[in-house]
Amino acid sequence: MDIIFQPWPWYVSGPIIAIVMFLLLYFGKTFGMSSNLKTLCAIGGAGKRVAFFDFNWKSQRWNLVVVLGAIFGGFIAHQFLSNPINIDLNEDTIADLSTLGFNNAGQSLLPPELFSWDAVFSWKGILILTIGGFLVGFGTRYAGGCTSGHAITGLSSLQLPSLIAVIGFFIGGLIMIHLIYPILF
Amino acid sequence: MKKFVKFFIVGMFFGIVLTKSEAVSWYRIFEMFKFQSFHMYGIIGTAVITGVLLLSLAKMMKVKATNGSLLRVPLKELGYKRYIIGGTLFGLGWALCGACPGPMYILIGTGAFSIVVVLTAAIFGTYLYGVLKDKLPH
Numbered sequence: 001m002d003i004i005f006q007p008w009p010w011y012v013s014g015p016i017i018a019i020v021m022f023l024l025l026y027f028g029k030t031f032g033m034s035s036n037l038k039t040l041c042a043i044g045g046a047g048k049r050v051a052f053f054d055f056n057w058k059s060q061r062w063n064l065v066v067v068l069g070a071i072f073g074g075f076i077a078h079q080f081l082s083n084p085i086n087i088d089l090n091e092d093t094i095a096d097l098s099t100l101g102f103n104n105a106g107q108s109l110l111p112p113e114l115f116s117w118d119a120v121f122s123w124k125g126i127l128i129l130t131i132g133g134f135l136v137g138f139g140t141r142y143a144g145g146c147t148s149g150h151a152i153t154g155l156s157s158l159q160l161p162s163l164i165a166v167i168g169f170f171i172g173g174l175i176m177i178h179l180i181y182p183i184l185f
Numbered sequence: 186m187k188k189f190v191k192f193f194i195v196g197m198f199f200g201i202v203l204t205k206s207e208a209v210s211w212y213r214i215f216e217m218f219k220f221q222s223f224h225m226y227g228i229i230g231t232a233v234i235t236g237v238l239l240l241s242l243a244k245m246m247k248v249k250a251t252n253g254s255l256l257r258v259p260l261k262e263l264g265y266k267r268y269i270i271g272g273t274l275f276g277l278g279w280a281l282c283g284a285c286p287g288p289m290y291i292l293i294g295t296g297a298f299s300i301v302v303v304l305t306a307a308i309f310g311t312y313l314y315g316v317l318k319d320k321l322p323h
Contacts, residue, residue: 020195029192065193146287147285153236155237
């Protein structure tokens with residue numbers, strides 16, 4: 001049992017994610033988490049003003065159910081299948097984070113310096129989280145997919161557009177961590 | 186209701202595995218972009234290798250989806266502008282808040298409720314893309 005409670009290694013996790021993708025294709029659907037953001041816009045009535053959201057969102061209910069399952073899975077994993085969180089980060093990462101002002105790195109899933117309610121309700125905190133979220137939402141629809149749609153499904157089916165998108169993901173991520181973080185923190 | 190059960194179960198597996206492998210953690214994303222750990226590359230790499238194998242096998246064996254037609258992956262339209270520009274914007278946001286869309290939902294289940302702020306902003310970002318779509322280079 002202990003093996004379940006320990007963090008799962010990458011060589012277990014990666015193949016299971018591929019099976020998730022395969023099962024959704026087998027059910028006649030596809031693996032795409034960011035499409036739900038578009039569906040949520042449509043449910044909110046965006047289709048009345050913007051043609052992009054004018055589709056029958058009910059055809060996407062299956063994907064919203066995948067999301068509900070994923071939330072429930074997060075709950076199960078966190079409440080019942082985990083030891084106290086202690087992420088085995090690289091020593092260099094912990095040192096780099098400490099220089100940026102992030103302490104106790106790896107003792108929680110998210111850094112309290114950004115995600116505690118105190119941080120969320122500070123000007124800097126709310127700006128970082130909303131700009132970050134905004135870029136994810138805007139960028140994923142612009143690129144036509146996120147990590148699940150492009151990096152997993154698109155690369156697995158050897159599609160060039162997905163390779164270009166994943167290269168873009170890394171250009172953006174590297175710019176943010178190496179050039180913008182030192183200014184922000 | 187019954188037709189949705191299988192989607193709930195697949196989603197649940199997804200949520201469990203991303204939480205248990207720490208892929209939902211902000212710290213793991215930071216570490217990945219610092220090239221200081223193989224962990225995230227291992228996850229994405231083995232997922233893609235397994236995915237390629239499963240899809241090739243399905244093609245060779247002419248596996249049919251449950252709706253009776255051959256199992257097929259939706260094709261992304263050709264081009265490069267939208268992928269490189271959109272992808273870069275996505276990457277900036279992914280590294281800034283440490284979560285891509287899947288983990289945003291899953292983290293709610295782990296009790297990290299402040300992620301809802303990020304999720305709400307992501308929905309707004311998607312909305313604004315819809316508004317500006319025809320003015321953007323694709």
